[in-house]
Amino acid sequence: xxxxxxxxxxxxxxxxxxxxxxxxxxxQAKFPDAEISTVVLPRGADIPSEHAQKATLxxxxxxxPRPEDAQNLRLIHFISAGLDHxxxxxxxxxxxxxxxxxxxxxxxxxxxxxxxxxxxxxxxFVTTSESQKKHEWGGPMKYMDGLSDQVGKKVxxxxxxxxxxxxxRVAAALGMTVHAYTASPRPTPSSRxxxxxxxxxxxxxxxxxxxxxxxxxxKASIHAFLSLGLNHLVVAVPxxxxxxxxxxxxxxxxxxxxxxxxxxxPYLTNIARGKVLDQDALIAALQSGQLSGAALDVTDPEPLxxxxxxxxxxxxxxxxxxxxLGNEYFPRALDVLRENLARAERGEPMLNExxxxxxx
Amino acid sequence: xxxxxxxxxxxxxxxxxxxxxxxxxxxQAKFPDAEISTVVLPRGADIPSEHAQKATLxxxxxxxPRPEDAQNLRLIHFISAGLDHxxxxxxxxxxxxxxxxxxxxxxxxxxxxxxxxxxxxxxxFVTTSESQKKHEWGGPMKYMDGLSDQVGKKVxxxxxxxxxxxxxRVAAALGMTVHAYTASPRPTPSSRxxxxxxxxxxxxxxxxxxxxxxxxxxKASIHAFLSLGLNHLVVAVPxxxxxxxxxxxxxxxxxxxxxxxxxxxPYLTNIARGKVLDQDALIAALQSGQLSGAALDVTDPEPLxxxxxxxxxxxxxxxxxxxxLGNEYFPRALDVLRENLARAERGEPMLNExxxxxxx
Numbered sequence: 001x002x003x004x005x006x007x008x009x010x011x012x013x014x015x016x017x018x019x020x021x022x023x024x025x026x027x028q029a030k031f032p033d034a035e036i037s038t039v040v041l042p043r044g045a046d047i048p049s050e051h052a053q054k055a056t057l058x059x060x061x062x063x064x065p066r067p068e069d070a071q072n073l074r075l076i077h078f079i080s081a082g083l084d085h086x087x088x089x090x091x092x093x094x095x096x097x098x099x100x101x102x103x104x105x106x107x108x109x110x111x112x113x114x115x116x117x118x119x120x121x122x123x124x125f126v127t128t129s130e131s132q133k134k135h136e137w138g139g140p141m142k143y144m145d146g147l148s149d150q151v152g153k154k155v156x157x158x159x160x161x162x163x164x165x166x167x168x169r170v171a172a173a174l175g176m177t178v179h180a181y182t183a184s185p186r187p188t189p190s191s192r193x194x195x196x197x198x199x200x201x202x203x204x205x206x207x208x209x210x211x212x213x214x215x216x217x218x219k220a221s222i223h224a225f226l227s228l229g230l231n232h233l234v235v236a237v238p239x240x241x242x243x244x245x246x247x248x249x250x251x252x253x254x255x256x257x258x259x260x261x262x263x264x265x266p267y268l269t270n271i272a273r274g275k276v277l278d279q280d281a282l283i284a285a286l287q288s289g290q291l292s293g294a295a296l297d298v299t300d301p302e303p304l305x306x307x308x309x310x311x312x313x314x315x316x317x318x319x320x321x322x323x324x325l326g327n328e329y330f331p332r333a334l335d336v337l338r339e340n341l342a343r344a345e346r347g348e349p350m351l352n353e354x355x356x357x358x359x360x
Numbered sequence: 361x362x363x364x365x366x367x368x369x370x371x372x373x374x375x376x377x378x379x380x381x382x383x384x385x386x387x388q389a390k391f392p393d394a395e396i397s398t399v400v401l402p403r404g405a406d407i408p409s410e411h412a413q414k415a416t417l418x419x420x421x422x423x424x425p426r427p428e429d430a431q432n433l434r435l436i437h438f439i440s441a442g443l444d445h446x447x448x449x450x451x452x453x454x455x456x457x458x459x460x461x462x463x464x465x466x467x468x469x470x471x472x473x474x475x476x477x478x479x480x481x482x483x484x485f486v487t488t489s490e491s492q493k494k495h496e497w498g499g500p501m502k503y504m505d506g507l508s509d510q511v512g513k514k515v516x517x518x519x520x521x522x523x524x525x526x527x528x529r530v531a532a533a534l535g536m537t538v539h540a541y542t543a544s545p546r547p548t549p550s551s552r553x554x555x556x557x558x559x560x561x562x563x564x565x566x567x568x569x570x571x572x573x574x575x576x577x578x579k580a581s582i583h584a585f586l587s588l589g590l591n592h593l594v595v596a597v598p599x600x601x602x603x604x605x606x607x608x609x610x611x612x613x614x615x616x617x618x619x620x621x622x623x624x625x626p627y628l629t630n631i632a633r634g635k636v637l638d639q640d641a642l643i644a645a646l647q648s649g650q651l652s653g654a655a656l657d658v659t660d661p662e663p664l665x666x667x668x669x670x671x672x673x674x675x676x677x678x679x680x681x682x683x684x685l686g687n688e689y690f691p692r693a694l695d696v697l698r699e700n701l702a703r704a705e706r707g708e709p710m711l712n713e714x715x716x717x718x719x720x
Contacts, residue, residue, distance in 0.1 A: 108510070139682075303499065304497055311495045326507040328511065
């Protein structure tokens with residue numbers, strides 16, 4: 001690993017579509033001394049030998065080389081946050097080439113998507129926008145009742161990872177209090193740190209924003225968390241057998257019962273996976289008014305069929321799994337790689353390194 | 361003033377419409393020992409003697425008592441931020457009854473309105489919302505290009521008062537850098553403080569958020585500020601003869617020319633008054649693409665006539681002067697009064713006190 005450094009590398013980018021010119025320019029700017037090439041491949045396909053053999057650094061979404069073509073490869077960097085889809089690939093199981101992910105880069109866009117949805121709902125943006133289309137001023141009386149702001153409101157973040165932390169940062173600036181939930185206990189300051197990549201100027205690296213921390217994987221612990229009197233619940237847990245249908249009728253009723261009576265009913269935000277919620281129970285809770293609304297970037301299934309009742313549930317805002325997207329996605333994934341090359345050069349541990357023995 | 365205190369006061373609320381029951385409950389909760397009464401009057405009308413004479417505290421929007429009816433009145437508290445409309449009223453010119461305003465309470469709702477508009481524009485919310493209405497998933501390819509986030513972006517706040525400070529707080533949490541502009545110089549830490557009422561948990565009381573401070577009332581100073589390479593300009597100055605048409609064709613061209621070429625063109629937010637902008641020049645700058653969009657809570661004139669071209673200017677988001685509204689408005693105005701009564705009780709100077717000799 002002694003020769004790791006940005007100079008003289010042959011960096012291969014494997015993706016499922018052509019990269020726009022502005023991205024190629026951005027990549028070259030970030031690695032001015034590297035020889036950069038790209039290969040367009042179907043998702044999951046192996047990288048052909050003639051591309052793979054030359055590369056010293058691989059930046060990839062789902063494509064990997066065969067182990068025998070990886071002799072010059074000193075680092076595989078995934079531009080995704082996880083690599084579940086690839087852990088059984090021979091280059092991961094039968095070589096020791098370091099593998100890193102882009103976990104941490106999703107915080108800013110998904111936090112912006114989340115807060116945008118909260119404010120659109122609480123400040124009646126759709127009403128304003130419809131009035132504008134009709135050239136109708138409308139005026140204040142239309143808005144006197146029902147608008148409210150976020151100051152002093154409580155948000156519970158179920159899954160306090162890099163995304164939850166940036167949501168927390170913005171929520172705190174809005175004057176909200178943040179309550180964090182994690183699977184395992186975080187009793188000490190060091191256990192509360194974010195040890196992965198953090199986009200500079202964002203997040204909650206030292207875990208100092210939440211006013212309370214909660215944990216557990218059992219129903220009683222989740223229910224205690226949902227009983228805090230939350231105005232907002234943000235669902236940001238990974239989908240596992242344990243988190244499938246983690247929240248259903250009982251949980252929505254609990255949330256609704258515990259929020260102060262003079263506040264709007266709780267608002268739900270799901271940026272995890274559709275199956276973490278019992279979607280039929282969600283529709284019922286929106287219809288009954290137990291929940292005042294929901295922002296959903298994920299549904300079950302995706303795409304959501306045109307005749308699905310979720311589309312028209314009251315006060316639901318649905319987007320097609322796009323909350324992490326943006327011009328910054330690819331450049332940030334490369335920032336992680338660049339940071340890790342600098343760390344390797346200095347003999348320091350890399351960020352977001354996949355541990356083959358642990359499987360994550 | 362020795363008897364000032366929340367106990368045994370007769371608090372009169374004068375407003376142009378009936379207050380909802382939840383507000384009366386909130387007022388009574390904030391002043392549990394006071395005898396509370398209300399009077400509904402046309403805007404600007406004098407308060408009839410039978411209401412005015414009994415009151416020890418007056419909470420008002422535009423109505424004032426005649427001086428001879430104010431013998432028991434020890435404080436007049438306006439629920440508006442300013443009182444320009446009332447400074448020539450005899451009770452202000454010919455008595456010494458202390459007068460306070462609710463300046464400072466508008467920060468949270470207007471900052472939420474501002475940031476909501478930024479994010480709606482940058483994250484294509486209207487596209488998503490239209491797709492949802494049609495039950496169309498759409499999917500990521502529709503959003504791959506053009507979405508961008510606010511991290512590292514520069515916002516210039518023209519008029520760094522209580523509203524600008526809460527915008528700054530949220531902008532900084534989003535990862536933006538804040539550049540402040542004030543009419544008079546703020547060279548020292550103490551000159552940068554917000555000395556008025558601040559909603560707890562919000563704002564920038566000590567003025568520590570901006571990375572740079574700028575000032576002046578001449579064109580050259582404004583132009584230097586607009587040349588910082590701003591991605592966002594927020595207009596938050598009071599309307600005066602000097603600020604009328606402060607920003608026009610020349611200023612929009614300057615903003616557009618100075619933003620980095622690989623960024624979207626600048627986005628304009630006006631939460632001041634419509635006449636601060638040359639509105640025809642604004643429409644032209646939106647049509648030419650010099651500005652990538654604008655969020656306007658104020659227009660010239662108001663209401664904006666149905667046939668006005670501003671309604672359909674490209675990427676403009678208009679709302680009918682509602683950005684400060686919300687359920688919290690009235691209770692917060694009363695928080696200022698309560699804080700001031702406590703200060704008077706302790707012999708401390710009140711917040712937001714109108715200085716008759718200075719006229720503000």
